[in-house]
Amino acid sequence: MSKKEKLVIIGGSAGGPSAAARAKRFNPDLEVIMFEQGQFVSYGS
Amino acid sequence: MVRTPQQFKEMQDIEVKTEHQVTKIDPKEKKFEVVNLSKSETQGFSYDQLIIATGARSRRLNIPGNDSKNIFTLKDLQDSIHIKNYIDEKRPKRVAVLGGGFIGLEMCEAFRLRNMETYLFCRRDLPAGNLEKEISEKILKELEENDVHFLAYHEPVAFKLNSNGEVTSIETNKAHFPTDMVLMAVGVIPNVEIAREAGVELGQTGAIRTDTAQKTNLADIHVAGDCCEVFNLVSQDWVHTPLGDIANKQGRVAGENAAGGRATFLGIVGSAAFKVFELEVAFTGLGTQAAQRYGFNVGSQVIEAESKVGYMPGAKRIVVKLIFDRKNGRLLGAQMAGKEGVARRINSLAVALHQKMTINEIARLDFAYAPPFSAPLDPILIAAEQAAKKIIK
Numbered sequence: 001m002s003k004k005e006k007l008v009i010i011g012g013s014a015g016g017p018s019a020a021a022r023a024k025r026f027n028p029d030l031e032v033i034m035f036e037q038g039q040f041v042s043y044g045s
Numbered sequence: 046m047v048r049t050p051q052q053f054k055e056m057q058d059i060e061v062k063t064e065h066q067v068t069k070i071d072p073k074e075k076k077f078e079v080v081n082l083s084k085s086e087t088q089g090f091s092y093d094q095l096i097i098a099t100g101a102r103s104r105r106l107n108i109p110g111n112d113s114k115n116i117f118t119l120k121d122l123q124d125s126i127h128i129k130n131y132i133d134e135k136r137p138k139r140v141a142v143l144g145g146g147f148i149g150l151e152m153c154e155a156f157r158l159r160n161m162e163t164y165l166f167c168r169r170d171l172p173a174g175n176l177e178k179e180i181s182e183k184i185l186k187e188l189e190e191n192d193v194h195f196l197a198y199h200e201p202v203a204f205k206l207n208s209n210g211e212v213t214s215i216e217t218n219k220a221h222f223p224t225d226m227v228l229m230a231v232g233v234i235p236n237v238e239i240a241r242e243a244g245v246e247l248g249q250t251g252a253i254r255t256d257t258a259q260k261t262n263l264a265d266i267h268v269a270g271d272c273c274e275v276f277n278l279v280s281q282d283w284v285h286t287p288l289g290d291i292a293n294k295q296g297r298v299a300g301e302n303a304a305g306g307r308a309t310f311l312g313i314v315g316s317a318a319f320k321v322f323e324l325e326v327a328f329t330g331l332g333t334q335a336a337q338r339y340g341f342n343v344g345s346q347v348i349e350a351e352s353k354v355g356y357m358p359g360a361k362r363i364v365v366k367l368i369f370d371r372k373n374g375r376l377l378g379a380q381m382a383g384k385e386g387v388a389r390r391i392n393s394l395a396v397a398l399h400q401k402m403t404i405n406e407i408a409r410l411d412f413a414y415a416p417p418f419s420a421p422l423d424p425i426l427i428a429a430e431q432a433a434k435k436i437i438k
Binding site: 005006007008009010011012013014015016018019021022026027028030031032033034035036037038039040041042043 | 059
């Protein structure tokens, strides 16, 4: 079995979470991982 | 608004690592380095597709004492928690707000709600200096009615500190003002450093260059949000407009394309709204000066009209300014201010800008009318009717 394709997102405020959600919906087989330097995610929108 | 990493995992199967800072990207090997900030550990990972959504950070004035602990900036939730905690603990009586943009203006309202003496320092003659004079004058009046002290043409040059390292006064090019805390609201800088070091190209504005597919110049790296540029459909220029609604749209496109799709985000017209005390302010498109800079033959029209039929409760006077090309009548921008019916009203003109409509077309638009909502001739239609007279025949 081939390894899952991995999408990495740097930043978890507004653009990052929107990108993560859309990517996962478009291709549910994608492995999605998002890195955020602060304590909170999805705070800037 | 705020969601937890657990919610992302459970609802969408997205893994989220907070307090993890990506410090280095190697696009050749498709690898990157992450520092776990809580443990100060560095780890290496690989990617197949990468999306850079590093956002922007608050700009700080480069003057002596600018990193004192009672100087605050406001960009994210953490910043607002710091500000609130400081006020709760120290009960500052007086605050100096530096910068008359919408963060500074919104915070003037917040500080007055806490009954603090609020001083707003501005480089220019009026608050929201990027907007048209007629709009900025309404904002100034609203500030004054709510006891905000507005100080025009003040350029901060230094902060005076006490032995605890706290600001006790602020020195400007004109005078000295004692203060208990400072909010610095002088704009943002895109976070482009790790991208630039990896070879990602920046645009003229200093933000990351992109296209309508949210690609960068490097393969398998997309970009979204405040760290990148966006295309302005009115000026036909790539600009840096760091706003959350744009970031969300760019994010969707970057996400879809990173997952193998072919989505596009064609651009913005430049719409935004904010509230200062009771006053709603909204704008879309270009202002007079920007439109002139882009070489348009600029005309403008200002009117004041009732937000709904005058005898209805809650009717308020609103000011509407239209900016247009006198040569062909095309709308270039619109700005409004008033205590009711402003923020939503601007959206119809945002649509007009997307559709490159002319003043004459706008004057005949079929807007919904009933006394509780509008007037038989909506303020936009009145303004367009007046503006039409200025188009070169």
